Amino acid sequence: MRRYSAFAIVREAARYHRGWERAWTSPEPRARYDVVVIGAGGHGLATAFYLGRNHGIRNVAVIEKGWLGGGNTGRNTTIIRSNYLQDPSAAIYEKARSLYETLSQDLNYNVMFSPRGVLMLAQTHHEVRGYRRTAQANALQGVKTEFITPERVRQLVPIIDIDGPRYPVLGALWQARGGTARHDAVAWGYARACSDMGMHILQRTEVTGIAQAGGKVTGVRTTRGDIGCDKLAIVVAGHSGRLAEMAGFRLPIESVALQAMVSEPIKPVMDVVVMANTVHGYLSQSDKGEMVIGGGADGFNNYTQRGSFHHIEETVRALIETFPMLSRLKMLRQWGGIVDMTGDRSPIISKTPLADCFINCGWGTGGFKAIPGSGWAMAELVARGEPGPLAAAFGLERFREGRFIDESVAAGVAH
Ligand code: FAD
Ligand code: PYC
Numbered sequence: 526m527r528r529y530s531a532f533a534i535v536r537e538a539a540r541y542h543r544g545w546e547r548a549w550t551s552p553e554p555r556a557r558y559d560v561v562v563i564g565a566g567g568h569g570l571a572t573a574f575y576l577g578r579n580h581g582i583r584n585v586a587v588i589e590k591g592w593l594g595g596g597n598t599g600r601n602t603t604i605i606r607s608n609y610l611q612d613p614s615a616a617i618y619e620k621a622r623s624l625y626e627t628l629s630q631d632l633n634y635n636v637m638f639s640p641r642g643v644l645m646l647a648q649t650h651h652e653v654r655g656y657r658r659t660a661q662a663n664a665l666q667g668v669k670t671e672f673i674t675p676e677r678v679r680q681l682v683p684i685i686d687i688d689g690p691r692y693p694v695l696g697a698l699w700q701a702r703g704g705t706a707r708h709d710a711v712a713w714g715y716a717r718a719c720s721d722m723g724m725h726i727l728q729r730t731e732v733t734g735i736a737q738a739g740g741k742v743t744g745v746r747t748t749r750g751d752i753g754c755d756k757l758a759i760v761v762a763g764h765s766g767r768l769a770e771m772a773g774f775r776l777p778i779e780s781v782a783l784q785a786m787v788s789e790p791i792k793p794v795m796d797v798v799v800m801a802n803t804v805h806g807y808l809s810q811s812d813k814g815e816m817v818i819g820g821g822a823d824g825f826n827n828y829t830q831r832g833s834f835h836h837i838e839e840t841v842r843a844l845i846e847t848f849p850m851l852s853r854l855k856m857l858r859q860w861g862g863i864v865d866m867t868g869d870r871s872p873i874i875s876k877t878p879l880a881d882c883f884i885n886c887g888w889g890t891g892g893f894k895a896i897p898g899s900g901w902a903m904a905e906l907v908a909r910g911e912p913g914p915l916a917a918a919f920g921l922e923r924f925r926e927g928r929f930i931d932e933s934v935a936a937g938v939a940h
Pocket of ligand 2: 602604605606807819890891892936938
């Protein structure tokens with residue numbers, strides 16, 4: 526595949542953009558692959574990419590029932606940070622964040638990574654204590670964060686009402702190299718790089734069954750016929766429970782809708798990301814000028830991809846309290862995604878009871894930021910059959926052993 530470059534843009538402009546190649550191919554499925562990945566979200570595509578790039582495994586298909594990036598990857602509010610509390614989480618999220626720094630160059634695709642800084646507001650004394658503790662844990666883990674004063678918050682976010690009516694801002698956890706990236710571009714960039722390595726991305730192909738013999742996976746049944754494989758990676762976020770059922774095991778996971786919305790575009794008013802977890806809402810401004818706003822997860826399990834109305838009201842109320850100028854804005858769009866929640870709010874990157882079948886899920890409300898690190902760790906697990914250092918703590922056995930990795934505070938989103 527030809528490389529994207531400034532020169533290519535000039536060349537194509539001169540010939541009316543008739544020479545661009547398709548970013549990825551749409552091939553007919555082969556009868557068999559070395560590895561089949563189910564789910565062409567960011568995590569599935571990144572798994573395929575690092576299988577090829579780090580482990581030389583390229584006879585790979587990524588099977589997607591809809592369109593690539595059409596699940597949570599294309600529905601999230603794109604916040605990237607690694608300010609988690611526990612060591613295994615800090616390690617994988619920081620690996621992901623550091624890979625984001627050079628992802629555009631690695632993929633030869635502009636993912637618009639914008640390390641503009643992320644603030645998590647402390648609006649209760651409990652949060653002050655919690656975030657001070659996280660800052661100290663992060664210092665030991667080599668993750669650069671700091672607890673900053675309300676005055677510093679005011680300087681970073683002039684539109685904030687520091688003395689808010691119910692919850693004044695008492696400080697914040699600040700990660701200067703956190704930020705955002707363009708979510709679709711992350712999926713598209715990985716997809717193009719996978720396609721360039723000869724991998725097949727099979728869109729509009731739903732997996733309807735998992736074939737096995739003698740306790741080992743042998744392939745998948747799909748709406749385009751049966752496909753054999755030596756190894757299978759299930760990477761389907763909110764649909765993980767359904768795929769696990771097809772493979773014959775159960776997961777400690779629940780699927781709920783999480784929703785977000787964007788406003789009409791306005792002139793630049795805020796150049797950092799703010800998460801206000803007590804009043805509950807998070808906010809950034811997109812390059813187009815829209816205010817990107819996220820709310821809470823539904824309190825009941827569902828697969829609606831819509832979200833319930835009362836969350837819109839609660840989120841808007843919370844954000845107006847913290848950013849009074851938002852009250853004059855019109856909202857443009859609202860949507861939801863189905864997130865996969867574990868009890869300890871940490872992911873699962875694991876072998877399963879079915880031999881050569883692996884699962885990556887449970888990223889819940891916070892997996893966009895993890896995509897490169899998760900793909901890296903999952904590829905290592907699939908290629909070697911055993912987890913490497915990044916994935917070791919995230920096996921399914923932790924639920925049996927009671928060895929939880931509690932990240933309910935760092936997740937930042939109420940559930
Ligand atoms: P997905 O992108 O959902 O991909 C899974 C794919 O599997 C889907 O495309 C689906 O169609 C496919 N699939 C399912 N079943 C089948 C089948 N039977 N056959 C074939 N294909 C199948 N994270 C952050 O880090 N920062 C944020 O700011 C953030 N904000 C969020 C806001 C919202 C509103 C939502 C919904 C999520 C947010 N998240 C955020 C979470 C993040 O979006 C997810 O954790 C992450 O995108 C999960 O990626 P994935 O690749 O695992 O899943
Ligand atoms: O994990 O940072 C996050 C997040 C923000 C909004 C939803 N998830």
